[in-house]
Amino acid sequence: MPTQMQADFTLDLRGESCPYPVIYTMDALKDMEKGQLLMVVTDCPSSFRNIPQEIKKSKYCFAQEPIKNGQEFLFYIYA
Amino acid sequence: MKNTFSKVFQHYWNPYTALLLAGLFSALYFGLTGTVWAVTGEFTRLGGHILQFFGVDISNWAYFEMVHMKGTTWTRPDGWIVWGMFIGALVTVLCSNNFKIRIPRQKRRYIQGLVGGIIAGFGARLALGCNLAAFFTGVPQFSIHSWIFIVATGVGTYIGAKISQTRWWKGKPKLSKGNITPTAAKQRMIQPYVGTIIAILYAALIIYFFTSGKPLLGLGALFGAIFGILIERGQICFTSAFRDLWLLRQGLMAKAIIAGMALSSVITIIVIGVYGMSAITQIAAPSTFIGGVLFGLGIVLASSCETGMMYRLMEGQVLYATVFVGNVIGATFLAYAWDHLGIYHTLVASGAKINLVATIGPLGAIIATLLMLGLAYLYVVYRERNGRMTDWKGVKTHANTDAS
Numbered sequence: 493m494p495t496q497m498q499a500d501f502t503l504d505l506r507g508e509s510c511p512y513p514v515i516y517t518m519d520a521l522k523d524m525e526k527g528q529l530l531m532v533v534t535d536c537p538s539s540f541r542n543i544p545q546e547i548k549k550s551k552y553c554f555a556q557e558p559i560k561n562g563q564e565f566l567f568y569i570y571a
Numbered sequence: 572m573k574n575t576f577s578k579v580f581q582h583y584w585n586p587y588t589a590l591l592l593a594g595l596f597s598a599l600y601f602g603l604t605g606t607v608w609a610v611t612g613e614f615t616r617l618g619g620h621i622l623q624f625f626g627v628d629i630s631n632w633a634y635f636e637m638v639h640m641k642g643t644t645w646t647r648p649d650g651w652i653v654w655g656m657f658i659g660a661l662v663t664v665l666c667s668n669n670f671k672i673r674i675p676r677q678k679r680r681y682i683q684g685l686v687g688g689i690i691a692g693f694g695a696r697l698a699l700g701c702n703l704a705a706f707f708t709g710v711p712q713f714s715i716h717s718w719i720f721i722v723a724t725g726v727g728t729y730i731g732a733k734i735s736q737t738r739w740w741k742g743k744p745k746l747s748k749g750n751i752t753p754t755a756a757k758q759r760m761i762q763p764y765v766g767t768i769i770a771i772l773y774a775a776l777i778i779y780f781f782t783s784g785k786p787l788l789g790l791g792a793l794f795g796a797i798f799g800i801l802i803e804r805g806q807i808c809f810t811s812a813f814r815d816l817w818l819l820r821q822g823l824m825a826k827a828i829i830a831g832m833a834l835s836s837v838i839t840i841i842v843i844g845v846y847g848m849s850a851i852t853q854i855a856a857p858s859t860f861i862g863g864v865l866f867g868l869g870i871v872l873a874s875s876c877e878t879g880m881m882y883r884l885m886e887g888q889v890l891y892a893t894v895f896v897g898n899v900i901g902a903t904f905l906a907y908a909w910d911h912l913g914i915y916h917t918l919v920a921s922g923a924k925i926n927l928v929a930t931i932g933p934l935g936a937i938i939a940t941l942l943m944l945g946l947a948y949l950y951v952v953y954r955e956r957n958g959r960m961t962d963w964k965g966v967k968t969h970a971n972t973d974a975s
Contacts, residue, residue: 496750504745506754507676509874509883509890511735511814516744533753535673537886538806541583546819562756563671
């Protein structure tokens with residue numbers, strides 16, 4: 493597993509179902525300052541795909557490739 | 572071998588691949604059996620069986636008469652479509668090591684799932700289908716009711732998306748400072764083995780159906796499993812196709828669904844022409860529109876339609892058990908309201924069964940259908956470029972100026 497980065501904030505979305513993971517992620521990023529790092533932990537399978545899709549279209553970017561961690565995904569995103 | 576396994580199970584399939592295959596197989600299923608891929612009719616029958624179990628006499632309920640309560644769910648091809656979908660989805664979830672009991676942290680989700688599920692189940696049966704029979708497999712049957720249903724679903728999902736954006740509906744996530752430790756991933760993987768065993772047992776059952784003179788059950792069980800595999804691997808979600816178009820300007824799922832319906836329509840018209848089969852037509856009436864709006868509203872509130880619910884439940888998402896229960900309750904209540912509360916007389920009786928093949932001929936039917944789907948596709952592209960509901964709109968312009 494790649495090294496764990498030091499995040500400023502963490503969204504623990506385990507148990508949340510689609511579409512809330514992607515909405516919460518974008519809401520959290522909006523309230524953060526530019527350059528801060530957000531860590532997202534999600535286990536909703538739909539969000540494995542639609543969070544990256546939404547990030548790609550936004551001004552935010554991934555700090556590293558998404559990490560598959562068993563039945564969960566970890567995302568590191570710069571606001 | 573290992574490579575193919577990882578390609579099939581480690582990544583979700585492109586929605587286009589999954590939906591084109593679904594379109595192909597649903598047209599084949601029609602060609603082989605004369606019936607369509609559908610699920611909510613069986614949900615209604617399940618509700619009927621539950622009522623019978625509690626001693627309710629449903630013999631004179633018109634709706635149950637219409638959907639044919641014969642036999643049990645195990646002796647009906649429609650029943651095996653449903654169970655096959657559950658099993659097919661479960662097998663691929665296990666083979667991709669993705670099963671996990673996922674429990675919503677916010678209790679409000681259960682109520683939302685139940686309420687949304689009831690509204691969606693009621694609406695779907697009011698319109699005589701769900702996103703399958705009145706949508707994905709309704710359009711390729713050239714039944715006009717499905718066109719009305721699609722527009723109505725658009726309206727309903729838009730209202731639903733508005734509601735789901737409100738603070739009291741959306742709820743609050745758990746945001747903490749700094750890092751947290753993620754769940755330690757297990758090294759030993761047993762899920763793929765369990766999945767393989769279930770797949771082998773289920774294949775044996777299908778073979779048993781075919782060899783013991785029950786080919787229709789065999790086809791139902793086989794195609795059900797295929798559809799289950801496709802919806803899970805493609806994460807096919809009709810709810811997100813609409814909702815994400817309104818909320819996020821994401822049109823991928825909607826475009827893939829349209830492509831699947833176009834392919835299915837072309838194959839179906841050939842099947843109808845070659846084998847002289849007649850298309851399956853449902854009544855188009857005020858109930859179709861009202862049912863479609865309710866269905867659209869319900870699926871967004873519940874976060875899933877009747878098919879999406881099936882694979883999500885198999886992923887271990889506990890929330891969707893309440894959606895399933897809600898769907899059955901809603902469908903059963905509609906069956907009651909149909910004659911007991913006069914729904915048929917006020918909303919359905921004035922309608923008519925209109926089929927494009929019968930009214931404008933096979934060539935006209937396929938041209939009109941492809942034209943309609945083409946326009947729908949253009950509308951999705953338009954929506955992708957214009958307007959979104961969420962309050963992080965305008966982000967796109969920053970992205971362009973930042974050029975990071």
